[in-house]
Amino acid sequence: MIQLVGPGGAGKTTVGRALAERVGIAFVDLDEQFAARAGDISAYLTVHGYQAYAAQNVQIYLDTLGALRDEAVIALSSGFMTYPDAAHPAYQELNRDIVASPLTLVLLPSFDLETCVAETVRRQLRRPFSRSAEREEQVIRARFGVYRGLAARQFETEGSVDAVVDGLVAHLLPNTACSRRRQWRS
Numbered sequence: 001m002i003q004l005v006g007p008g009g010a011g012k013t014t015v016g017r018a019l020a021e022r023v024g025i026a027f028v029d030l031d032e033q034f035a036a037r038a039g040d041i042s043a044y045l046t047v048h049g050y051q052a053y054a055a056q057n058v059q060i061y062l063d064t065l066g067a068l069r070d071e072a073v074i075a076l077s078s079g080f081m082t083y084p085d086a087a088h089p090a091y092q093e094l095n096r097d098i099v100a101s102p103l104t105l106v107l108l109p110s111f112d113l114e115t116c117v118a119e120t121v122r123r124q125l126r127r128p129f130s131r132s133a134e135r136e137e138q139v140i141r142a143r144f145g146v147y148r149g150l151a152a153r154q155f156e157t158e159g160s161v162d163a164v165v166d167g168l169v170a171h172l173l174p175n176t177a178c179s180r181r182r183q184w185r186s
Contacts, residue, residue, distance in 0.1 A: 001065065002073045002172065003098055005081050006107040006147055007116075007140050009123030011157035011164065012075035015107060018165045019073050023172075026072040030057065033064050034077065051087070054079070058088035078139075082146050104152040105168060111156055113144055119158065 002019070004012040013029050020027035031041060037060055038044050045053050057077055064074070081099075085092045098104050109119035120140040121133050131139070148154070153171055157164050 001068070001071065001101075001103060003101065003104045004073065004075045004107055005098070005104060005150070005152070006078070007120050007143055008078035008127075008136075009120045010078075010107040010109055011161070012078075012107055014161055015157060015164050015168070016073045016075040018161050019168055022165055022169060023073075026068070026070060028064060028068070028072050028074045030061055030064065030075060030077045030080070034060050037063075051084075054083040054087040054091075058083070058091050058094065061094070062090060079143070081150060082143050099151055101152070103172065104150075105171070106147055106150050106152050106154040107157050107164075108144075108147055108154065109157050111148070111154070113141075115158075116144060117141060 002025075004016050004019075006012055013031075016029070017027050034041055034044075034057055038056055041053070044056070048056075057080065061076070061080070076098075081095065083091055083095075085095075088094075108116055109123070110116040117137055117140050121136045124131070124136045125133060155164060155167055155171075
């Protein structure tokens with residue numbers, strides 16, 4: 001399982017779809033899975049609050065993993081790696097496993113905080129469900145250190161999608177069983 005983590009607007013969905021297509025495996029977006037099961041994320045947050053959302057999102061992640069029969073690229077929700085340890089009974093162990101996996105990749109628009117903040121806000125404001133610019137900036141500033149502190153391989157997504165995918169594939173080839181079963185297109 002190739003897992004992409006990072007803030008909203010980092011390119012997890014765009015890069016994830018392109019990566020999955022390149023390597024010939026399925027792509028799963030955890031936000032799409034959440035919406036299909038629990039409805040609109042913003043509406044869910046308004047009605048149930050963030051703690052309930054985090055617990056439900058972890059459960060949907062577990063259910064999604066259980067339903068997958070083959071390898072896949074999965075884009076985790078932007079806050080997934082920042083939940084409190086008590087978000088779900090399985091969360092602490094999941095978090096450790098995700099971080100420890102050589103197939104977990106952190107995507108950030110830039111490793112420079114100010115560039116990352118500006119680009120994240122710019123990208124997020126183009127989305128229909130975005131928060132205000134001020135709130136988007138607060139969120140990425142609060143989470144940037146968490147993403148940068150993860151012991152998983154990190155990639156900047158400022159370049160072209162193809163260039164980012166090239167870098168991911170170069171990293172993944174020696175770390176995946178599927179590289180031994182299938183010839184990945186570079």
